[in-house]
Amino acid sequence: MNQDTSFSIPPTLPAKLASARKLVVFTGAGVSAESGISTFRDKNTGLWARFDPQQLATPEAFEANPSLVWGWYEARRRSIMEAQPNPAHRAIAEFAELIPEVVVITQNVDDLHERAGSGPVLHLHGRLDQARCFQCSRPYQHPGPPSPEAGTTEIAPPACDACGGYIRPGVVWFGESLPDGIWTEAIRHVQDCDALFSIGTSAVVYPAAQIPILALGRGATVVQVNPEPTELDDRLSHNLHGKAGVVLPALLEAVRQHQRQ
Numbered sequence: 001m002n003q004d005t006s007f008s009i010p011p012t013l014p015a016k017l018a019s020a021r022k023l024v025v026f027t028g029a030g031v032s033a034e035s036g037i038s039t040f041r042d043k044n045t046g047l048w049a050r051f052d053p054q055q056l057a058t059p060e061a062f063e064a065n066p067s068l069v070w071g072w073y074e075a076r077r078r079s080i081m082e083a084q085p086n087p088a089h090r091a092i093a094e095f096a097e098l099i100p101e102v103v104v105i106t107q108n109v110d111d112l113h114e115r116a117g118s119g120p121v122l123h124l125h126g127r128l129d130q131a132r133c134f135q136c137s138r139p140y141q142h143p144g145p146p147s148p149e150a151g152t153t154e155i156a157p158p159a160c161d162a163c164g165g166y167i168r169p170g171v172v173w174f175g176e177s178l179p180d181g182i183w184t185e186a187i188r189h190v191q192d193c194d195a196l197f198s199i200g201t202s203a204v205v206y207p208a209a210q211i212p213i214l215a216l217g218r219g220a221t222v223v224q225v226n227p228e229p230t231e232l233d234d235r236l237s238h239n240l241h242g243k244a245g246v247v248l249p250a251l252l253e254a255v256r257q258h259q260r261q
């Protein structure tokens with residue numbers, strides 16, 4: 001990854017954000033990278049650079065080898081439980097002190113936005129701590145943290161109390177629909193916002209990747225935060241190239257200073 005985190009906040013941006021009525025914060029794996037959680041597509045370190053999603057992140061993969069899939073996701077659940085929110089998560093939560101309505105729409109399956117104090121948070125791709133039955137969809141309560149061997153070995157999934165089917169991770173896999181109603185709710189917020197941040201996402205997975213474009217179409221101020229360029233760069237006028245944990249606290253402070261003036 002490019003380590004250059006030199007970015008500058010355009011002089012007119014703090015005023016635009018300070019006058020916003022509603023801010024949507026759209027996040028991807030990069031917002032949790034500084035908490036030690038792997039992204040998907042970063043070269044060498046991304047999960048999909050090291051693992052084959054066809055063997056781990058599809059319903060067919062789970063049917064073929066439930067223990068391999070459950071063991072892999074238990075390792076991810078453990079890394080999330082051990083992680084802490086970083087300065088980006090905290091700054092996002094603090095924007096609610098400056099802007100009347102702030103809604104987080106995340107592709108992440110961790111709960112770091114919630115633990116940093118954000119709310120409401122819409123999880124487009126589910127939550128790893130909200131498992132359910134593969135057959136009857138009954139919610140499953142994890143009895144505790146993942147076992148220490150998670151990630152080093154295959155682990156048989158628990159059985160559903162209701163139907164005896166396998167319990168599956170609470171995430172959206174390739175080829176599956178988003179959780180019921182969530183897209184309609186997300187779009188309702190995007191069509192009503194006057195500012196949107198797109199943070200730490202490669203913006204290549206649909207339908208989520210449409211979100212910044214829809215906000216742009218309705219005339220919102222759209223700000224991208226990412227150390228690397230993405231396909232969005234050419235369409236946006238505010239591309240802050242830097243790490244989320246550095247850029248977001250600086251942006252928060254700039255808006256605070258503007259409001260104090």
Ligand code: OAD
Pocket residue numbers: 027028029030031033034039040041042046057107108125171172173174199200201202203204205225226227228230242243244245
């Ligand atoms: P990606 O791994 O595709 O993209 C992560 C982005 O974060 C990249 O553009 C990085 O440059 C950027 N990044 C890395 N470190 C950063 C930092 N410190 N601060 C800010 N940005 C940083 O992850 P997503 O876009 O979230 O889907 O991927 C979207 C979906 O693809 C995921 O939700 C997942 C995956 O397959 C499902 O599991 C359904």
